[in-house]
Amino acid sequence: MSTTLVERLAAIAGMTHVIVDPDVLAARSVDWTGRYRGHADALVRPGNADEVAAVLRICRDAGAFVTVQGGRTSLVAGTVPQHDDVLLSTERLAGIGDVDTAARRIRVGAGVTLAELQCSASAAGLLVGVDLAARESATVGGMVSTNAGGLRTVRYGTMGDQVLGVEVALPDGSVIQRQAAAHSERSGYDDASLFVGAEGTLGVITAVDVRLHPVPAHRVTALCGFADLESLISVGRIFRNIETIAALELIDGRAAALAAEHFGLPVPVSGAWLLLIELAGEADPTGRIGDVLDGVPLCAEPAVGAETATQRRLWRVRESVAEVVGLFGSPVKFDVSLPLSAISTFEQQSAALIRRHAPTALPLLFGHIGEGNLHLNVLRCDTPQESHLYPEMMKLIAAHGGNVSSEHGVGSIKRGFLAMSRTPAEIAAMRTVKRAFDPTGYLNPAVLFD
Numbered sequence: 001m002s003t004t005l006v007e008r009l010a011a012i013a014g015m016t017h018v019i020v021d022p023d024v025l026a027a028r029s030v031d032w033t034g035r036y037r038g039h040a041d042a043l044v045r046p047g048n049a050d051e052v053a054a055v056l057r058i059c060r061d062a063g064a065f066v067t068v069q070g071g072r073t074s075l076v077a078g079t080v081p082q083h084d085d086v087l088l089s090t091e092r093l094a095g096i097g098d099v100d101t102a103a104r105r106i107r108v109g110a111g112v113t114l115a116e117l118q119c120s121a122s123a124a125g126l127l128v129g130v131d132l133a134a135r136e137s138a139t140v141g142g143m144v145s146t147n148a149g150g151l152r153t154v155r156y157g158t159m160g161d162q163v164l165g166v167e168v169a170l171p172d173g174s175v176i177q178r179q180a181a182a183h184s185e186r187s188g189y190d191d192a193s194l195f196v197g198a199e200g201t202l203g204v205i206t207a208v209d210v211r212l213h214p215v216p217a218h219r220v221t222a223l224c225g226f227a228d229l230e231s232l233i234s235v236g237r238i239f240r241n242i243e244t245i246a247a248l249e250l251i252d253g254r255a256a257a258l259a260a261e262h263f264g265l266p267v268p269v270s271g272a273w274l275l276l277i278e279l280a281g282e283a284d285p286t287g288r289i290g291d292v293l294d295g296v297p298l299c300a301e302p303a304v305g306a307e308t309a310t311q312r313r314l315w316r317v318r319e320s321v322a323e324v325v326g327l328f329g330s331p332v333k334f335d336v337s338l339p340l341s342a343i344s345t346f347e348q349q350s351a352a353l354i355r356r357h358a359p360t361a362l363p364l365l366f367g368h369i370g371e372g373n374l375h376l377n378v379l380r381c382d383t384p385q386e387s388h389l390y391p392e393m394m395k396l397i398a399a400h401g402g403n404v405s406s407e408h409g410v411g412s413i414k415r416g417f418l419a420m421s422r423t424p425a426e427i428a429a430m431r432t433v434k435r436a437f438d439p440t441g442y443l444n445p446a447v448l449f450d
């Protein structure tokens with residue numbers, strides 16, 4: 001990288017916020033799983049939207065590629081630079097506005113973590129509609145850019161549903177604001193939604209107006225064990241249509257057993273498949289859970305928690321899966337969205353496919369069953385990089401009516417599979433939009449498109 005570009009970046013963000021130390025750059029050029037690595041020439045940490053815009057303009061004019069980095073929890077290598085890029089980190093876009101309790105909204109910088117946002121919402125007696133296990137690191141900007149889902153999607157929708165406005169630095173170095181104070185707005189394109197799920201290909205989100213929700217007066221959590229996946233899905237179908245549903249999570253019984261073995265985690269129910277159900281509303285929903293489960297063939301009495309401490313213990317079983325998947329090194333991850341009717345067959349056929357490619361591997365299936373939004377993680381998978389497991393699994397997902405990316409996005413890993421979910425006309429339209437915003441294709445060049 002030319003000294004001139006580094007100097008110009010430093011003139012914008014300040015000398016201490018432009019880093020060229022090779023060790024720092026190497027650490028920033030690897031993905032969350034440690035599987036995918038790239039190379040960057042510099043890291044820049046602009047402190048506000050104007051600085052972000054100026055950094056973009058300078059990089060574009062210098063012909064430098066830019067990769068945007070939020071919390072770097074992407075599970076599709078969305079932040080791995082592939083062209084000796086400038087890494088643009090949003091970590092200094094960390095401002096947190098006051099909660100507007102009447103309008104139930106808050107304006108935060110794109111680099112604010114989900115945990116920080118949750119803290120502010122909670123202090124004002126409100127909650128954030130999206131929650132996920134990476135909350136301590138995942139940023140609001142990253143979550144909007146990937147249209148993150150997670151543990152509460154069944155109730156509140158995805159991150160895109162929480163966006164009331166955005167501030168974005170565009171690839172041409174201009175800044176746009178869509179943060180109308182008035183609730184209703186019909187004056188042309190819904191530009192904010194254009195950046196939802198764009199994975200940083202159209203601009204850098206610098207701030208977000210986030211919708212907040214009232215905290216329900218009552219909450220009850222239950223953990224149930226099932227002998228087979230089909231029975232669990234039948235029960236899931238009923239719960240997902242109940243108005244007070246707050247979470248509906250599938251846990252692979254093998255993951256729970258590993259959590260018990262390796263972390264000493266108490267798992268209060270047995271079963272090949274576990275279902276975590278949470279209902280929340282203004283009236284106590286405990287009876288409703290009992291009514292639905294009455295007569296359902298469970299492996300044991302369900303564990304039910306109406307108090308926070310018990311609820312936390314039950315949730316710990318679900319949250320421990322994130323640690324379990326790392327027990328044997330970096331797993332091969334598939335982010336699968338399937339019709340509920342296809343999940344059981346998919347589970348069997350995917351297990352058979354994995355056995356063929358990696359006989360000693362251990363598949364674990366878990367996730368947000370309410371939306372058929374699942375994570376298949378293959379542990380102890382020692383197949384070589386050139387193995388056909390990945391493409392064959394993608395084909396199997398598509399054959400079951402599934403989507404190649406249910407919530408993690410396309411990133412750089414799934415670029416080659418976009419056509420499994422999108423028609424040629426849709427991809428062409430997306431490319432047209434990308435070209436209009438970023439004609440030279442310098443922003444997040446490794447993401448979304450081949």
Ligand SMILES: Cc1cc2nc3c(=O)[nH]c(=O)nc-3n(C[C@H](O)[C@H](O)[C@H](O)COP(=O)(O)OP(=O)(O)OC[C@H]3O[C@@H](n4cnc5c(N)ncnc54)[C@H](O)[C@@H]3O)c2cc1C
Nearest residue numbers: 070071072073074078139141142143148149150200205407
């Ligand atoms: C343990 C764990 C659990 C997870 N659980 C879930 C889950 O339940 N649901 C779910 O949806 N995801 C989940 N994820 C994936 C990940 O947390 C989400 O994709 C999250 O939205 C990424 O946020 P981030 O700030 O880390 O973004 P990054 O990883 O930094 O970036 C993600 C993408 O967005 C771009 N980007 C980042 N910030 C901006 C910005 N300000 N403007 C424009 N582009 C930007 C990046 O270039 C990249 O392409 C999980 C990840 C982990 C590690």
